[in-house]
Amino acid sequence: MTAASALDFRFTANPAPVPASERDAKLVDPGFGRLFTDHMVTIRYSDAQGWHDPLVGPRAPLSLDPATAVLHYAQEIFEGLKAYRLDDGQVALFRPEANARRFRESARRMAMAELPEELFVESIRQLVRVDRAWIPPIEGGALYLRPFMIASEVFLGVKPASEYLYIVIASSVGAYFKGGAPSISIWVSQDYTRAAPGGTGAAKCGGNYAASLAAQSEAIREGCDQVVYLDAVERRYVEELGGMNVFFVFEDGRLRTPPLGGTILPGITRESLLVLARDAGLSVEEAPYAIDEWRADAASGRLREAFACGTAAVVTPIGHVASPEGRFAIGNGGPGAVTGKLRAQLVAIQRGQAPDPHGWLQRID
Ligand SMILES: *Cc1c(COP(=O)(O)O)cnc(C)c1O
Numbered sequence: 001m002t003a004a005s006a007l008d009f010r011f012t013a014n015p016a017p018v019p020a021s022e023r024d025a026k027l028v029d030p031g032f033g034r035l036f037t038d039h040m041v042t043i044r045y046s047d048a049q050g051w052h053d054p055l056v057g058p059r060a061p062l063s064l065d066p067a068t069a070v071l072h073y074a075q076e077i078f079e080g081l082k083a084y085r086l087d088d089g090q091v092a093l094f095r096p097e098a099n100a101r102r103f104r105e106s107a108r109r110m111a112m113a114e115l116p117e118e119l120f121v122e123s124i125r126q127l128v129r130v131d132r133a134w135i136p137p138i139e140g141g142a143l144y145l146r147p148f149m150i151a152s153e154v155f156l157g158v159k160p161a162s163e164y165l166y167i168v169i170a171s172s173v174g175a176y177f178k179g180g181a182p183s184i185s186i187w188v189s190q191d192y193t194r195a196a197p198g199g200t201g202a203a204k205c206g207g208n209y210a211a212s213l214a215a216q217s218e219a220i221r222e223g224c225d226q227v228v229y230l231d232a233v234e235r236r237y238v239e240e241l242g243g244m245n246v247f248f249v250f251e252d253g254r255l256r257t258p259p260l261g262g263t264i265l266p267g268i269t270r271e272s273l274l275v276l277a278r279d280a281g282l283s284v285e286e287a288p289y290a291i292d293e294w295r296a297d298a299a300s301g302r303l304r305e306a307f308a309c310g311t312a313a314v315v316t317p318i319g320h321v322a323s324p325e326g327r328f329a330i331g332n333g334g335p336g337a338v339t340g341k342l343r344a345q346l347v348a349i350q351r352g353q354a355p356d357p358h359g360w361l362q363r364i365d
Contacts (some may be wrong), residue, residue: 009126014038014058022134027136030172032312033144037131039316041168042125046115049108054119056126059169065154069161075151076206081268082084082142082173082310083128083134083364086352087120091128092361094350096121098268102204103147111160112149115194120147123364130365140175145311148206176313181318183334184308186228186241186290187219189326193232194239201263203226208265214241220236224322226308228309230291231263239263241308244316245270248289249305249338250297269309271347275358276345282338294321298328305336307343315343 004255018026026035040059045051066141070076074077076108079099083091100117107114114252124145135143147168151161192215195201200208219227228246239258240246248256255277260266278283297303298321306318317335321328330336348354 009041009122010056011130012055012057012361013128014202016058018056021186023134027129027134027137027172028139029173030136030138030141030201032176033171035172037127037143037170037172039127039130040170041127041166043115043123044171045115045164045166047162050111051115051119052124055350056130062165062167063127064152064330067154067290069151069153069155072156073109073151074198074205074207074210075112075161077103077110077112077204078146078148078206079103079106079204080349081124081145082350083124083135083145083350084133084142084350085102085132085137085171086361086363088352090352090365091132091135092352093124093128094362095268095272095360095362096124096161096362098271099147102266102268103149106147106203110205111199112151113164115149115166121235122170122360123147123166124296125362127170131170134170136172136174138174144173145169146171172210173312181296183317184225184321185223185320186226186308186318187215187216187224188321189227189229190208190235191215192218192229193235194229194242196232197262202207202260202265204265209242210286216242224320225293228321235291236290237352238291238294240265244308244310244313246318247273247307247309247339248253248294249270249307249336250302251302251304252281253338255282255284255338256289257284258288260320267310269311269314272346272360273309273315273342276342279357280341280345291323295325295328298330303312304331306330307336315339315345328344 073206081099104114152165153163193258200226215227226241229239233348308316319333
């Protein structure tokens with residue numbers, strides 16, 4: 001059994017990279033998740049060989065046998081993190097070791113092989129090093145890294161696969177919302193839940209997203225941007241959005257976010273904001289918040305702001321909440337002051353424009 005280490009990465013340059021002039025023209029307005037770089041990382045796993053053959057090679061389509069396990073039973077997990085260009089020209093990752101840990105925890109929940117955390121971080125560093133020219137030189141621009149892993153064993157029996165393929169691709173992205181974050185409206189799903197106790201809610205797996213799309217379509221039909229889910233047991237407590245955690249800001253300056261506990265994805269943005277808020281002297285609590293409390297507090301003015309957070313869109317104000325029982329606004333329906341301040345603090349650290357007291361930035365030479 002061999003254990004791949006950081007030093008073993010082979011490199012095969014893309015023989016036909018996108019010409020620099022074409023690439024730079026695209027980087028002016030990259031959108032989100034449609035523009036990809038020249039390379040990708042692959043690492044293979046088998047029960048017999050362990051993790052082996054780490055490669056940085058040309059980005060290319062996969063060839064999979066139609067009986068590959070992931071195509072049938074969805075044994076798949078992923079991560080999302082960004083590389084930023086700092087004002088001093090260096091490139092940095094934000095807390096990649098936290099993504100590495102979560103990836104391993106997701107793997108364990110899905111009965112998949114656990115990628116060593118240092119190999120995860122090194123795979124990201126390797127890809128960013130070769131494709132750093134793909135970071136858009138625009139406000140809010142970043143390289144969005146998408147590590148993921150699939151069960152690659154060719155077998156239709158239902159069991160944890162004995163072979164896995166880990167891949168990292170990178171996408172040049174702009175600001176999720178141009179000109180800062182407008183506020184979004186969210187639909188309170190009544191018929192659908194995202195995660196149940198004992199389920200996979202805390203794992204970042206594609207299956208959770210597949211299961212969320214019907215609710216998301218319903219939200220769009222109802223004229224909303226996103227779904228917010230209630231807990232699956234009492235159908236009362238606010239949990240999170242389909243792909244973002246949620247925070248509430250009260251008139252006395254207190255912050256609240258629903259507690260983790262197996263049904264909520266432990267967001268790294270969520271955790272970072274909890275730390276920044278405490279650093280700023282705000283009182284923060286991880287405590288349940290019921291939808292009826294939310295409605296009442298929004299009406300009374302006790303609740304001032306609410307926002308969603310995650311790597312892709314950073315911090316996004318929630319302006320309106322709709323459900324079959326009606327629609328209500330939060331504050332004046334626009335971005336709030338505390339939300340704006342927290343967002344600015346986080347972005348300043350990510351961009352190397354503010355001190356980084358917690359050592360969250362990892363520079364890439
Ligand atoms: C990825 C994700 C988040 C946000 O996590 P970050 O680490 O902050 O990007 C929140 N909720 C769900 C369901 C997610 O998949």
